[in-house]
Amino acid sequence: MDxxxxxxxxxxxxxxxxxxxxxxxxxxxxxxxxxxxxFPVFWMASSSLKPQSELFARNMTMxxxxxxxENFRNVWEGTxxxxxxxxxxxxxxxxxxxxxxxxxxxxxxxxxxxxxGSYAFSLLLLITQMFPHILLVIPLFVIIQKLGLFNTxxxxxxxxxxxxxxxxxxxLRGFFEAIPAELEEAAVIDGASMMGTFHRIxxxxxxxxxxxxxxxxxxxxxxxxxxxxxxxxxxxxxxLPIGLASFQEEYTFRWDLILxxxxxxxxxxxxxxxxxxxxxxxxxxxGAVKG
Amino acid sequence: xxLQRRAxxxxxxxxxxxxxxxxxxxxxxxxxxxVSLQNQNQMxxxxxxxxxxxxxxxxxxDEQIFWYSLGRSLVWTVFAVAGGYVVALALALLLNMEIWGxxxxxxxxxxxxxxxxxCTALLWKWLYGDEFGVINFLLVKxxxxxxxxxxxxxxxxxxxAVIFVQIWKLYPVMFIVxxxxxxxxxxxxxxxxxxxxxxxxxRFVYITMPFLKKTSVIITLLGCIWTFQAFDIxxxxxxxxxxxxxxxxxxxxxxxxxxxxxxxxxxxxAMLMLAGLLVFSIAYLLVYRTKTQAEAV
Numbered sequence: 001m002d003x004x005x006x007x008x009x010x011x012x013x014x015x016x017x018x019x020x021x022x023x024x025x026x027x028x029x030x031x032x033x034x035x036x037x038x039f040p041v042f043w044m045a046s047s048s049l050k051p052q053s054e055l056f057a058r059n060m061t062m063x064x065x066x067x068x069x070e071n072f073r074n075v076w077e078g079t080x081x082x083x084x085x086x087x088x089x090x091x092x093x094x095x096x097x098x099x100x101x102x103x104x105x106x107x108x109x110x111x112x113x114x115x116x117g118s119y120a121f122s123l124l125l126l127i128t129q130m131f132p133h134i135l136l137v138i139p140l141f142v143i144i145q146k147l148g149l150f151n152t153x154x155x156x157x158x159x160x161x162x163x164x165x166x167x168x169x170x171x172l173r174g175f176f177e178a179i180p181a182e183l184e185e186a187a188v189i190d191g192a193s194m195m196g197t198f199h200r201i202x203x204x205x206x207x208x209x210x211x212x213x214x215x216x217x218x219x220x221x222x223x224x225x226x227x228x229x230x231x232x233x234x235x236x237x238x239x240l241p242i243g244l245a246s247f248q249e250e251y252t253f254r255w256d257l258i259l260x261x262x263x264x265x266x267x268x269x270x271x272x273x274x275x276x277x278x279x280x281x282x283x284x285x286x287g288a289v290k291g
Numbered sequence: 292x293x294l295q296r297r298a299x300x301x302x303x304x305x306x307x308x309x310x311x312x313x314x315x316x317x318x319x320x321x322x323x324x325x326v327s328l329q330n331q332n333q334m335x336x337x338x339x340x341x342x343x344x345x346x347x348x349x350x351x352x353d354e355q356i357f358w359y360s361l362g363r364s365l366v367w368t369v370f371a372v373a374g375g376y377v378v379a380l381a382l383a384l385l386l387n388m389e390i391w392g393x394x395x396x397x398x399x400x401x402x403x404x405x406x407x408x409x410c411t412a413l414l415w416k417w418l419y420g421d422e423f424g425v426i427n428f429l430l431v432k433x434x435x436x437x438x439x440x441x442x443x444x445x446x447x448x449x450x451x452a453v454i455f456v457q458i459w460k461l462y463p464v465m466f467i468v469x470x471x472x473x474x475x476x477x478x479x480x481x482x483x484x485x486x487x488x489x490x491x492x493x494r495f496v497y498i499t500m501p502f503l504k505k506t507s508v509i510i511t512l513l514g515c516i517w518t519f520q521a522f523d524i525x526x527x528x529x530x531x532x533x534x535x536x537x538x539x540x541x542x543x544x545x546x547x548x549x550x551x552x553x554x555x556x557x558x559x560x561a562m563l564m565l566a567g568l569l570v571f572s573i574a575y576l577l578v579y580r581t582k583t584q585a586e587a588v
Contacts, residue, residue: 023390030385034399037459041402043425044414060428106308115298121305123576128316130572132520134541135561138548139322140315142331162315165308194300223407225523230549241409245527248413255417262410273405277398281467 044266048072048259055256071260079251081261083236084243091153091239092221095160099168100214102161104206107172108198112181129166136163137230144231151233159227164217171216175209176202212279219269240265327562331555346559356543357560361567364519364539366450371457372514376507378458379465384499387473397470404463412527415456419443419528446536449529453537456524461517465510472506473499505578512575519568540564 047055048071050064075081110118140159141150149155179202187197203210225241232238238246244261251257273280327347330340350357382400386393406414418426419442427439442452476499484494522541525531531542538546540560548557 026385026388026390030396033382033385034396038399038402040414040418040459041406043418044410047417056423060425102307102311105304109301109304113297113301113304114294115301118301121309124309124312126576127572128312130516130568130575131316131320132541132561132565132568134520134522134544135323135565136316136319138544138554138558138561139319139326141548142326142554143319143322158315162311162319165311166316169308194297223409225409225527226545241407244409244413255423258413259417262413266406266410269405269407270402273401274398277401281397281401 044259044262047255048263050256052256055259071256072264075257075260075264079247079257079261080235080238080243081264084238084240085264087153087237087243088222088239088241091156091160092218094153095157095164095221096214096217098157098161099164099217100210103165103168103213104172104203104210105198106165107169108176108202110169111173111176112184112202125166125170129170131163133163133226137226140227141230150231151237153237155231156228156239159231160221160224164220167220168213168217171213172206172209175206175213178209179205208279212276215272215276216280219272222265222269323558324562326554327558329555331558332553342555346556347563349556350560350563356538357563359535360538360540360543360560363450363535363537364541364564367454367457367525367537367539368515368518370451370454371461371518372511374454374458375461375465375514376511378462379469379510380503380507382462382466383469383473384495386470397467400466401463403459406460408460408523409527411456411460412524415459415524416443416528419452443529444533446534449533449536453525453528456528457518457521460524461514465514468506468510469503472503476502508578509575512571512578516568516571516575519571520564 046063049067049069051066051068051070054061054065106121109115110122140162144150144155144158149158183201183205184197187201188194192200223241224239225245228239228242229245232242235243235246240261244258244265247254247258247261328341328343330342386396386400403411418424421427421439421441421444424439424442426442427436430436431439440448442448480498481494484498489497520541521539522545525537525539525542526545529537531538531546541564544557544561544564547553547560551557
């Protein structure tokens, strides 16, 4: 990318030898870092593909001696895991749909329209985004109980929507700001209504942003632990995180089931991350931290 | 006229979000304050009886556990954030060079951040295990220790062990933000300094670090806010034990509210925790505002 740095070095043989040494050291350090940091993930994958006898063997091997998918079959066919899976899917999808629909209008307003109170509204978003969940969970538990919604998926959808809206608005704002203002000005001159302009002109252009934010919201719901732990009681309503955690008591020492389950929960998230990596990094830098 | 209509339109657009935030974020906080002033002990009659500041004085003066937990929380937060920052900065500096495969390494270093908390916690429990944990296996096999280390059940080791997991979880976000900031450091500055005879250390101290200062402050404060209130990993790894060694404030609040059924007392502790968090948050908002203003200029 930057030729000006490399060219003068190439003219000078001693410099280039130093550059090679630096490069070798950098790659060696990176290789060590990747190995240490990703070893736990590698170990989860490797363990989940080992038969039970190898999991609890005295002599461990880095890779399975006999590769097998039987742990995955056991967790999917022998436990309530599929129920947890669909529960998680349902709750995450519903809460994300609610929060994205509510958030996109608000995000467009603060991105594009000057109005008294828009700064106050942004501040409110920033502050509510920082409310600790452990603080919200007690009053929400009391409120949910009063409403008679304890131990229902509705309670979880409400809770997840509440804490994903501030974040979603904040992230979507950046995407709307990136759309050229001339487009909507032209539409307004052509006589389109303000709402029509938003729905027909702006929203389609914000498609990629909305997709990224939807993914983000879905993953947050998919991973959420504390509210599910507090608001649900029946095993057949459990979502994946608390379902998997409950394996610890239900199937003590069945690490084969726990690790296969953990791999199944991680896989879709990891897949989406690798596919949408660029978007996620942008959103992270633009939304949560830099503004 | 048009601008007025547009402003009205804006209020109409933000209305649903404002209503939801008011009902589900602001109102629960108010309800939380109310609960903290009420009896709210599920074991006793009349949970809604007003008890004033009784829970607060109990937490602050009568019982040691609040101050003890606050201390645990500070140890957990300071070490995890400091550790996360060091790892993040080191990796960001390495990847700030023009090398082949940078994008791949960047994606790989972000992976721990993507793993769901529950999976992270259970996975590390498996790694830390005393009988079948791979960490102990490798330590014993290489002769570093003679018998397995009880990472999670030794009161002296449990806190370092959970902090290590939090560092693993936390550093990726700090890393990606620091890397972005590093790429904004003008190359000419480094070149000019090199020509003037500055060595690597001098360039790092006098050019790179001043550029990273503000970003570092922001990301450290955010890291503190996130870590101070983090619950999942400790709860799943140690549950606050052994012998309360990892009983940070969130685990204490959870225990009091949902095991002790003392909602009022737990809410009071949560409010005290919020007061502590506000210090970080106000600092963050102040730095954040000066930063955006500086960028606008």
